[in-house]
Amino acid sequence: MPVRADDLPGTAAPEDPSPPPGQVIIGRFDQRPPYAVHRPRGADSWLFTWTTGGTGLLRQGVAETLAAPGDLVVLGPDTPHHYTVGPGARHWAFWWVHCQPRPSWTSWLRPYGTGDRLYAVPSAPDGIRARVDTAFHRMLADARWTGEGTPPVPPTAPEDTEVAVAHGTAARELALCSLEEVVLLTAARSEPRRSGADPRIRRAEDLIAADPGAPHTVRSLAERVALSPSRFAHLFTEQLGHSPMRALRHARLHHAARLLEATDLPVERVATASGFGSPFHFSRVFRQRYGVPPGEYRQGLRDDG
Incomplete structure (x- = not known):
């Protein structure tokens, strides 16, 4: 649901650089005001966010949206963006992934575009949320796999701030598979419908x-x-x-x-x-x-x- 805001709080990391487009980086943050990230030139890669607690406010160009628990918000590259803890919220807990999406994902996300390459997918049902949360936990573990032995066991309760970089080919592909599951479960589960339909x-x-x-x-x-x-x-x-x-x-x-x-x-x-x-x-x-x-x-x- 797009919203308007006059301005955003002060930036915690001015012109915070974004990861290069070839990398897959996943993290989980639980931030409190005045946390904010400001990229006046946008990012080189796509940013996927999945809110698990509190509220976030994301701006891409002139498009804005609030993110509540169960919301998937995606920011495309090369467009100025800002994101921060939502107005009046005590915190914003969210998973995030920087990567290049697989080609099919853009068509799944397109119906949810609000302008300036911001895609806001409506809140998912509880059953889907549980599967999405599991996929993110698995993604975090797979991103740390070296390719030897078996991948690490997904953490059941990650720290408030955790970041992993998928360095190897196998780790990157496994992480992207989990992210594809997230996109399928949320954006591609059905096309947007008219409210009030029988x-x-x-x-x-x-x-x-x-x-x-x-x-x-x-x-x-x-x-x-x-x-x-x-x-x-x-x-x-x-x-x-x-x-x-x-x-x-x-x-x-x-x-x-x-x-x-x-x-x-x-x-x-x-x-x-x-x-x-x-x-x-x-x-x-x-x-x-x-x-x-x-x-x-x-x-x-x-x-x-």
């Missing part, structure tokens, strides 16, 4: 998102949410601004794009796994959505990498 329509959205490749129809979805097909189609379109089948096609194309990014499955198998009966139809609608055919989309990602 719970039955939300349930239908969840059914589509959970298995976009399934043979969903208006009738089958309506039956799952205890509505007649006509009432379901009308209510869905009225509340979300598009039909159930359009939502299904969007979810299938999104799923297909993720498969193209993360796997080497042939395009025909990607089409089938995403619920498209015809590879030709899949290629045509994929090009309409992403501007290039599926094979070219995959190749472009590899060329960029």
